[in-house]
Amino acid sequence: MKPPRVRLRYVGLLSLVASIAAVGCGALFSLIVSRRLQPWELGEWRYISSIFTYFLIPLNVLNFWTVRYVSRGFQVYSTVALTGLLAGVFASLSFHMLSPLLVDRLEYMVIVAASLQLFTMFMAGSINSLALGFKPQVAQYGAMSFEIIKTVVAYFLVLLLRMKLVGAFISVTFAFVAKALIEFLMIRDAEWKGFNPGFLKDVIRLSWLPLYSTFVSSLASLDVIIVTALLGETVSIGFWTAAFTIGNLPSIALSLSAGLYPHLLREVRVKDVELSTRLVYMLSTPITLGVILIAEPLLNILRPEYTAVWPAASILAVNSYLLGILLISSTSLMGSEDIELKNKAFKPYLKSVLFKLPSLNLARFTVYLAMLVTFFSLFKPNTVSDTVALWAAIRLLANLPFSLYVTYWSSRCLKWSPPFKQMGKYFVLSLFMIPPVLLAKPHSLSIQAVDAFLELTPSILLGASVYLILLYVFDKEFRSLVWSVLRFLRTYYLVYASRDDRKPYD
Incomplete structure (x- = not known):
């Protein structure tokens, strides 16, 4: 069965709602878990979750090719679902047997609950990749259901029944099962008959491409390790995390381009890339300006001490704004590449976008890390605020040339023009938010998080209303x-x- 047409705006709006639900429910879930788990239990939970990353590598390889094949009409549904289940069983049993070496002094029931969660992650992950390729909107429904169910179950098991670490793992496990079931029911009209061993051969033969991309992406997380080693302290890392959390808010607009990748895999159309770019910057522009205007009270919601790094949060907001067009351009290049349909040889893949783009990201991350080492070796900032601001500026400077180049590369290959005129219009309309936002902005910062949020809400609502009204008019x-x-x-x-x-x- 040929996958149905992807409605970019419909999928994008659903993805935006799912992202907002993820932020809200994720915050509630973190609050529930943090309040009921002891610090060492919370640390063990984070540690086990990080270990899962390595067990999930085979699933990431499978999902990478599943989305590309399903979007192009290949009947691999039963193959992917069965492979995901079998791989999940193997990974779960492997984790269970290796747990004495990986984690120490944990109750047996915690290990069992963690093993079950790992299995459901494989099950839900394989179904999710099928949904992304067949009906991208289904994946957004699944994402919303996952966040809501996880939070509700955690409320009963962790908060009320005080099941602690076991309850946390069971909550996530139950949410993954519900997510997989919902998505499966919504794509049950796909062709589930037959088994395609040729697809699995292609996945294994070409697994080096997603593995290479995963390796490159992992380099970006080395910045925390490098800065910690150079400064000899970890206080700045906490302030960096807070600044990054606020500065990364404009990236929520990227959810509006959620349907672009599977759509381009079906059919490459220039106007779809331009539409996604306009939708993303229609939202990211006012968010970026808003973060710059109220960075200090936003950081105060997280913790009053974090207000000192508002310059870094503002710089990171500009960085997120810039990365929007980089990620859209990268998506358009990846979606338009069809080398796996043409050639079975090895060398042509080295000349394809699937290899060139991760290689370019490798250069970007290498330059970024080298700049961190150089600047923090030459300059020793006196305050945490200066340290985090310098870090944010280095990140922005490293991303700028690569963002411009990838945008140029994408526009040249696909013959599309970045909508700079519309982006300029969104910026001009956003400027009208400044007076009402500053007028309603709280002049004193409350210590309590709830009070701080409520005091800032009028400023956010007023600024958003002004922008949306002007946007509707013009x-x-x-x-x-x-x-x-x-x-x-x-x-x-x-x-x-x-x-x-x-x-x-x-």
């Missing part, structure tokens, strides 16, 4: 998007409301 595409959402909601009401309730619309 942007035709946004007006079309609003009316599309209203038509969808009206259709949903007509379908699911009772017959009597539908009379006014008839």
